[in-house]
Amino acid sequence: xxxxxRTALGMGAAALTTLMLAAPDARAAAPAGDPVxxxxxxxxxxxxxxxxxxxxxxxxxxxxxxxPAAAQSGVRVRTYAYGSHARQIMDVWWHxxxxxxxxxxxxxxxxxSGGDKxxxxxxxxxYSQLGYTVVNLDYRLSGDAAxxxxxxxxxxxVNAVRRHAALFNTDPNRYVLLGFSAGGHLAxxxxxxxxxxxxxxxxxxxxxxxSPLSAFADGTEFGTKEQQKLRKAAIKLAGGCTPDKxxxxxxxxxxxFHASPxxxxxxxxxxxxxxxxxYQSEMLKESLAxxxxxxxxxxxxxxxxxxxxxxxxxxxxxxxAWIAARLRGAxx
Numbered sequence: 001x002x003x004x005x006r007t008a009l010g011m012g013a014a015a016l017t018t019l020m021l022a023a024p025d026a027r028a029a030a031p032a033g034d035p036v037x038x039x040x041x042x043x044x045x046x047x048x049x050x051x052x053x054x055x056x057x058x059x060x061x062x063x064x065x066x067x068p069a070a071a072q073s074g075v076r077v078r079t080y081a082y083g084s085h086a087r088q089i090m091d092v093w094w095h096x097x098x099x100x101x102x103x104x105x106x107x108x109x110x111x112x113s114g115g116d117k118x119x120x121x122x123x124x125x126x127y128s129q130l131g132y133t134v135v136n137l138d139y140r141l142s143g144d145a146a147x148x149x150x151x152x153x154x155x156x157x158v159n160a161v162r163r164h165a166a167l168f169n170t171d172p173n174r175y176v177l178l179g180f181s182a183g184g185h186l187a188x189x190x191x192x193x194x195x196x197x198x199x200x201x202x203x204x205x206x207x208x209x210x211s212p213l214s215a216f217a218d219g220t221e222f223g224t225k226e227q228q229k230l231r232k233a234a235i236k237l238a239g240g241c242t243p244d245k246x247x248x249x250x251x252x253x254x255x256x257f258h259a260s261p262x263x264x265x266x267x268x269x270x271x272x273x274x275x276x277x278x279y280q281s282e283m284l285k286e287s288l289a290x291x292x293x294x295x296x297x298x299x300x301x302x303x304x305x306x307x308x309x310x311x312x313x314x315x316x317x318x319x320x321a322w323i324a325a326r327l328r329g330a331x332x
Contacts, residue, residue, distance in 0.1 A: 074098075075128055082137075082160045083153070087144060090137035090157050091117060093128040094168040102174035102201075102327035103133040105158060109181025109207075109306050111233040112142045112150060119307070120180070127178075130320065132327075133170035135161055139186070146239030147253050154190045155197070162199060173199040174327050176264075178319070181276070181306040182233075184208025188255045188266065188284065196262030202326035204319055205268045207305045209234075210255040211280040216243060218277070226275035259287035266295040267322050269315055274305045296322075 077093045095101055104127045108115040117136045124136040139153035154177070162172035177200065179187030184205030191203035209215050212234040219231025234253070235242060243250040251257055266288065268281035278299045285295040300312055310316055 072129060080160075082157045085140055085144065087138045087140045088153055088156070089117075090135050090161075091121075091124065092161065092168055093124060093134040093136070094170060095128075095131070095133070096169060098169075100165065100169055100171040101131060101133045103135060103161065103168075103170045103176075104323065105154070105161075105175060105177045105187075106134060106136045107139070107154060107177065107179040107183030107187050108136075109179070109183045110141075111229065112182045112185075112237045113233055114141065115182070123178075123307075123310070126316075127320075127323075130324075133161075133168055133175075142233070142237045147237050147249060148189075150186050150237070151189045151193065154186050155193065158190070158197070158200075171199075174201055175199055176202040176204065176323050176326055178204045178206075178323070179208060180206045180310070182209065184268070185210055185212070185253075185255065189253070189258075191266065192255055192258040192260065192263050194262075195260045196264060200264045202264050202323065203266045204323065205266070205281065206307070206310050206315075206319075207270055207274060207276045208268055209276045209280060210268075210284045212237065212253045213243060213250055214280050214283070215276070216250075224275055230275060256284045256287040259284070259291050259293065261291045261293065263288060263291070263293045265293060265326065267319065268295070268297045269300065269309060269319070270297070271300050271302045271304045271309055273301075273303045274309070276305065 074095055074097045075093060076096055077091060079089055079091050082088050082090055106117075106120045106124050106127070108117055108120050110116070117138045120136050124134045127134045135157065137154070137157045139157075140149045142150070158175070158177075161168060161170065162175075165172040177187035177190060179185065185208050187203050188205055188208055188210045190197065191200060209230060215227070215230045215234050219227040219229070219234075221228070223231070238246060238249045238253065241249065266284070268278075268284075270276065270278040270281060272278065278297060281295070281297045285297050288295045298318070300309065300315065302312075304312055310319070
């Protein structure tokens, strides 16, 4: 199926811009500006005040934001804007003492049209407790902007944190992307953008719909209710048009089309009977293998999807061990 879709649509490909500007999908990676504190709803109802805010930004009227609770001593948590849109914000958890830490970027799901970083707070906290810098980010949804705005936002947030690595006591050359459902698609799309991204050591997707074209095909009237919903969500992500009307956009969204030798290794988890079937990641695995990049696809019995799948026995532990193996090594 991957070959047939590739033949029909061709190999069209869709980066970063200044931090405080609305970020189009630029091909040249421009440096990000200073992160700006922004007020945001606290992801945790029981959140307690965190440490004093970081040094003020030179940007106009920065303000400290509400942040998730940081139960660990020496951990600071702040919400920063990485662009001008209300959704272009990220919670950064960083350790104020010790050596520079590698980073885990957490990307929420929600059919590309919903969801919020607040639902990733407990997972973000767990990686902070393991000693990582953690970036839990929001991005423009499909109702805010069509593809490739979502991928651009992920790349811009990554660029901002890497540029300000000293502020966050993090190693800009050691980070991974961890995405859930639609966020897994964005993580994989960022991982296959160009010939790899500087410092990116690995990509993890939990139920990632890496093949929107497959989701479109599976979501006909013969598909399940969830598959039909995913088909509609993919159409909305593409700006409301179907593959036959805008093949270049759909080709850009199709992660297996963009595998290249510089891409990082990847790990994906699926349930055997979920509405994002494992064969989507198997397609990506095949494409990556053709350019010498390793991908591991693991399938669990059942129908669990995204975060519920991550909470299945052994899944989080496997992901954590895989990430630890990818992030070993000294700062460069």
